[in-house]
Amino acid sequence: MGSDRTPIFLCAALLLLLVVGLFIPNWLVFLFTISMAKGLVVLGLILLMRTGLVSFGQGLYYCLGGYIVGISGQHWGITDVALVFLLVVLAATLLSSILGLLLCRYREIFFAMLTMAFSMILYGILVKSEKLGSTDGFIIAQATLFGWQPEVEASGTWIFALAVIITLVALLVMHLYFRSPMGFGGEAIRENEIRVEYLGVSPRRLIYIKYVVAAVLAAFGGAITAVAAGHVDPEMAFWATSGEFVFIALLGGTLHVAAPLVGAFLIEIIRTIALDLAPYTWQMILGGSLLLIIFFLPKGLWSLLPKRREEEGL
Amino acid sequence: MSIILETRDLAKSFGAVTAAANINVTIHEGEIVGVIGSNGAGKTTFINMVTGYLKPSQGSILFRGKEMVGLSPRQVTREGICRSFQVAQLFPELSVLENMLIACSMLGGNLFNPFSPLKTKANLQAAQAALDDYLIGEYAHAPVSTLPQGVRKLLDIAMAMVGRPSLLLLDEPTSGVAIEEKFGLMDTVIKAVINSGAASLFVEHDMEIVSRYATRVIAFYDGHIIADAHTTEALNHPQVREYIIGSELHREQAEGVRYAAN
Numbered sequence: 001m002g003s004d005r006t007p008i009f010l011c012a013a014l015l016l017l018l019v020v021g022l023f024i025p026n027w028l029v030f031l032f033t034i035s036m037a038k039g040l041v042v043l044g045l046i047l048l049m050r051t052g053l054v055s056f057g058q059g060l061y062y063c064l065g066g067y068i069v070g071i072s073g074q075h076w077g078i079t080d081v082a083l084v085f086l087l088v089v090l091a092a093t094l095l096s097s098i099l100g101l102l103l104c105r106y107r108e109i110f111f112a113m114l115t116m117a118f119s120m121i122l123y124g125i126l127v128k129s130e131k132l133g134s135t136d137g138f139i140i141a142q143a144t145l146f147g148w149q150p151e152v153e154a155s156g157t158w159i160f161a162l163a164v165i166i167t168l169v170a171l172l173v174m175h176l177y178f179r180s181p182m183g184f185g186g187e188a189i190r191e192n193e194i195r196v197e198y199l200g201v202s203p204r205r206l207i208y209i210k211y212v213v214a215a216v217l218a219a220f221g222g223a224i225t226a227v228a229a230g231h232v233d234p235e236m237a238f239w240a241t242s243g244e245f246v247f248i249a250l251l252g253g254t255l256h257v258a259a260p261l262v263g264a265f266l267i268e269i270i271r272t273i274a275l276d277l278a279p280y281t282w283q284m285i286l287g288g289s290l291l292l293i294i295f296f297l298p299k300g301l302w303s304l305l306p307k308r309r310e311e312e313g314l
Numbered sequence: 315m316s317i318i319l320e321t322r323d324l325a326k327s328f329g330a331v332t333a334a335a336n337i338n339v340t341i342h343e344g345e346i347v348g349v350i351g352s353n354g355a356g357k358t359t360f361i362n363m364v365t366g367y368l369k370p371s372q373g374s375i376l377f378r379g380k381e382m383v384g385l386s387p388r389q390v391t392r393e394g395i396c397r398s399f400q401v402a403q404l405f406p407e408l409s410v411l412e413n414m415l416i417a418c419s420m421l422g423g424n425l426f427n428p429f430s431p432l433k434t435k436a437n438l439q440a441a442q443a444a445l446d447d448y449l450i451g452e453y454a455h456a457p458v459s460t461l462p463q464g465v466r467k468l469l470d471i472a473m474a475m476v477g478r479p480s481l482l483l484l485d486e487p488t489s490g491v492a493i494e495e496k497f498g499l500m501d502t503v504i505k506a507v508i509n510s511g512a513a514s515l516f517v518e519h520d521m522e523i524v525s526r527y528a529t530r531v532i533a534f535y536d537g538h539i540i541a542d543a544h545t546t547e548a549l550n551h552p553q554v555r556e557y558i559i560g561s562e563l564h565r566e567q568a569e570g571v572r573y574a575a576n
Binding site: 004176177179180181182183184185187188191192194195196197198199200201202 | 397417430433
């Protein structure tokens with residue numbers, strides 16, 4: 001058993017990012033913000049993947065988080081980030097608590113397809129909903145914080161700072177979680193569900209809890225994306241968006257809580273460069289990158305780092 | 315000794331096939347009972363019913379007077395009945411120590427504390443001590459997938475015993491284990507069972523193992539119990555000699571011929 005340096009590493013890295021954010025161009029600040037938002041979704045996804053479950057429907061909660069932010073501002077007149085994010089958590093918890101009752105009974109491809117189905121149901125509802133902008137979505141009201149409304153030029157920076165703080169808290173909490181018996185319980189379920197049952201524990205109950213936690217993280221990601229982009233649309237719930245989260249999880253790997261952030265940032269960078277180099281065929285570059293990762297780094301980019309046995313998987 | 319487990323008219327059918335019928339068994343505290351029978355006789359079906367894996371078609375299972383029929387395996391485990399498996403059920407990609415840590419946390423009831431690390435010094439020491447009790451401490455850091463069969467079996471049993479069960483059911487604890495390791499394995503297990511005060515019921519094909527470790531034998535044939543008596547008496551029962559020991563001898567001889575031919 002060695003000393004756990006991950007919390008210090010996470011605090012240092014994200015505080016450094018916060019400082020760097022003050023000096024880099026706005027487009028890069030935005031890129032980092034979106035990376036953190038997607039990283040949060042993927043953090044929840046790897047929680048499920050470590051349990052042996054792949055969700056192709058995290059877009060459901062990503063979209064839900066975004067639309068709660070949008071609807072709160074446009075229709076309910078609530079723009080305060082603290083209050084809106086509380087609503088986001090409540091909505092994600094409520095929906096995932098209901099859907100989780102069904103999903104925790106399924107495994108493998110059935111789980112994956114059901115999660116995708118629920119996500120596509122939301123997509124279908126949104127594209128048919130004219131009040132919510134149909135396929136175009138809608139622009140959301142500018143967010144405030146405890147009554148303070150930052151200038152439009154500075155909004156990118158404070159939303160970035162907000163994303164850093166939320167991400168740091170989420171990473172620290174999830175790091176503790178992954179090291180706990182409950183965290184290892186996921187790996188136990190992935191390895192042998194029968195044994196877990198005969199150790200007196202309900203695998204379904206554990207999966208249910210993990211599904212709800214993953215949903216809340218995805219909703220946070222969607223909410224941050226909505227606040228940063230100032231716009232939401234049904235594409236957030238489309239299966240390709242959920243597929244991208246799986247892509248990021250494969251790219252970063254599941255070995256560390258910071259891996260989704262690295263994966264998300266790399267995807268954004270690759271996409272930005274690929275769009276610039278090949279505007280009509282950029283998906284091929286993304287696909288090629290994924291193939292290379294699967295062939296040469298099946299455990300993701302994080303596996304390139306030297307392992308400390310006691311921290312592996314934590 | 316008071317009765318710990320009692321089954322009454324227990325039966326299990328799979329469609330038209332009757333796997334077990336009229337199973338009336340009584341197990342007392344601290345008793346070590348061998349269960350014998352040829353393949354398909356209903357031994358594992360019986361164990362699966364007692365541990366909640368299979369729901370009986372009829373009959374009742376009373377554990378300390380409480381009805382167990384309808385309870386899930388985890389509820390049965392929580393009541394104090396633990397089991398090992400014919401094929402050891404472990405977490406193969408994790409290390410032996412991690413397997414034991416998980417067993418300790420799950421059976422110890424501290425699973426649902428999400429912010430207490432699993433690998434604390436105290437937990438590690440407790441898990442290592444549990445492994446040492448079963449003489450597998452030296453494998454602590456090896457991944458389970460690399461272990462020999464005998465060590466897997468011991469780990470499987472050691473994990474079941476973490477819950478300090480009142481009744482331990484062992485499904486063919488020596489199957490797949492090398493002949494020279496069988497008695498060492500059983501010595502270790504039975505010693506641990508006796509020290510814990512638990513009753514144990516083990517399914518076994520090897521009559522030497524049965525006669526050496528069981529104080530009582532229950533013999534199954536074609537889904538029914540044909541003998542339930544003191545070990546010597548049960549093994550000398552005419553039907554047991556005809557239907558079980560005879561077939562076991564034939565099986566062992568056939569395996570011996572195959573082994574020699576190879």
